[in-house]
Amino acid sequence: xxxxxxxxRAVPLLAEIGATHVWxxxxxxxxxxxxxxxxxxxxxxxxxxxxxGQGDRLGEVRAAGFDGxxxxxxxxxxxxxxxxxxHSGMEMFALLDPSRAHWRVEPARAVLRAGLWPGSQRPQPGxxxxxxxxxxxxxxxxxxxxxxxxxxxxxxxxYRADESxxxxxxxxxxxxxxELSMAEAAVAGGTVIVSxxxxxxxxxxxxxxxxxxxxxxxxxxxxxxxxxxxxxxxPVASRVAVLAGELxxxxxxxxxxxxxxVSPAVISADAPVALERFRVLVGVGLGRRPVAAKAALQHARxxxxxxxxxxxENEPEWWKVAxxxxxxxxEERDVYALGRGAILxxxxxxxxxxxxxxxxxxxxxxxxxDLRIWxxxxxxxxxxRQDGGAVSVDLVNYGGRAGDFLIRLxxxxxxxxxxQPGVQPLALxxxxxxxxxxxxxxxxQRVASLLVE
Numbered sequence: 001x002x003x004x005x006x007x008x009r010a011v012p013l014l015a016e017i018g019a020t021h022v023w024x025x026x027x028x029x030x031x032x033x034x035x036x037x038x039x040x041x042x043x044x045x046x047x048x049x050x051x052x053g054q055g056d057r058l059g060e061v062r063a064a065g066f067d068g069x070x071x072x073x074x075x076x077x078x079x080x081x082x083x084x085x086x087h088s089g090m091e092m093f094a095l096l097d098p099s100r101a102h103w104r105v106e107p108a109r110a111v112l113r114a115g116l117w118p119g120s121q122r123p124q125p126g127x128x129x130x131x132x133x134x135x136x137x138x139x140x141x142x143x144x145x146x147x148x149x150x151x152x153x154x155x156x157x158x159y160r161a162d163e164s165x166x167x168x169x170x171x172x173x174x175x176x177x178x179e180l181s182m183a184e185a186a187v188a189g190g191t192v193i194v195s196x197x198x199x200x201x202x203x204x205x206x207x208x209x210x211x212x213x214x215x216x217x218x219x220x221x222x223x224x225x226x227x228x229x230x231x232x233x234x235p236v237a238s239r240v241a242v243l244a245g246e247l248x249x250x251x252x253x254x255x256x257x258x259x260x261x262v263s264p265a266v267i268s269a270d271a272p273v274a275l276e277r278f279r280v281l282v283g284v285g286l287g288r289r290p291v292a293a294k295a296a297l298q299h300a301r302x303x304x305x306x307x308x309x310x311x312x313e314n315e316p317e318w319w320k321v322a323x324x325x326x327x328x329x330x331e332e333r334d335v336y337a338l339g340r341g342a343i344l345x346x347x348x349x350x351x352x353x354x355x356x357x358x359x360x361x362x363x364x365x366x367x368x369x370d371l372r373i374w375x376x377x378x379x380x381x382x383x384x385r386q387d388g389g390a391v392s393v394d395l396v397n398y399g400g401r402a403g404d405f406l407i408r409l410x411x412x413x414x415x416x417x418x419x420q421p422g423v424q425p426l427a428l429x430x431x432x433x434x435x436x437x438x439x440x441x442x443x444x445q446r447v448a449s450l451l452v453e
Contacts, residue, residue, distance in 0.1 A: 285311025
């Protein structure tokens with residue numbers, strides 16, 4: 001967790017939720033010595049959060065009694081890596097913006113300094129149609145991208161409850177949204193440096209009842225996420241995969257695919273392996289990635305559906321290979337046959353990621369899509385393959401207290417069990433309808449996991 005003040009009253013809370021580390025700004029208000037002593041007595045490591053360009057002060061950090069340092073990395077990659085190696089005896093976190101995410105900073109632990117404060121809001125009356133979806137801020141795609149691109153690292157997000165995460169200065173974020181930051185990161189197989197909004201932190205220290213209730217709910221969610229952490233690390237069960245390069249090229253496409261419950265598997269364009277199990281493969285900006293381009297074309301030849309979008313207007317037409325046969329032209333794309341499969345080529349970079357996500361669903365098949373959720377447009381599900389042919393639908397509710405809803409999964413399943421924080425597992429009826437299985441779901445709070453077998 002991150003705590004902005006050296007306030008010893010926070011230490012029992014940190015211990016209660018099981019925090020192993022607390023990030024404290026180097027220039028934090030109050031006397032930090034009692035705070036450090038209380039944290040160390042509770043077995044919590046204190047990390048000094050340094051502003052950019054303060055690498056020459058790490059000796060002071062050690063002398064002040066901190067256990068480690070978190071520093072925003074600037075300059076060049078060699079200097080950043082050298083700084084981490086020079087202070088290898090100190091635990092270090094390197095905060096990287098997306099353009100520097102590929103930097104080698106070992107032995108420091110890389111943290112992506114990106115993300116929006118999670119939650120949802122309804123369209124304003126009079127400004128949207130009755131059927132318009134709830135607007136959702138989510139970060140599942142960032143964890144999925146990190147895991148794909150940097151599998152040797154733990155996927156960690158480091159956004160805060162501030163303007164850079166989309167919160168206005170005077171905006172009071174609901175207390176329960178902190179649970180979302182924990183839940184979505186864990187469900188996607190990663191973690192987040194938990195940051196409490198100021199109003200929540202102050203109310204909690206002041207003993208306000210609603211704040212304490214929200215904290216108790218966080219404790220239950222934390223236990224639940226820990227219990228099922230191995231399940232969330234399992235491979236994604238979707239039949240759709242995205243070959244991911246730089247976040248700037250594919251980030252919003254990934255985001256909207258998760259938002260539309262495509263639950264894509266994200267595979268690094270630098271290591272395009274095990275593509276044969278996917279029916280639909282999405283490639284963006286593969287013109288300068290010959291290894292990924294070759295693997296994508298082979299996927300199409302073997303019978304897959306390949307969706308190709310350029311990252312810029314000048315990208316070479318790498319998909320024009322021997323055996324390609326044009327079938328038709330559509331409004332924004334051309335469709336070709338290659339081997340036993342097809343290639344759908346968009347003529348220009350994707351301008352509307354939401355429409356593109358719907359195109360992906362259309363190629364997979366609306367009636368036979370992997371996951372569909374009715375009646376809860378602020379709930380996002382991630383599909384994970386489990387042992388013995390089982391699948392878990394790991395759900396995050398970004399919209400507060402949604403009512404009952406319906407889930408459909410492609411495939412025939414005969415048993416469904418709902419697991420939620422703080423309640424006993426609940427057996428639900430799995431009804432096979434055609435090629436899929438429908439499950440009537442009760443209301444869920446922040447996070448839940450549905451196991452189907």
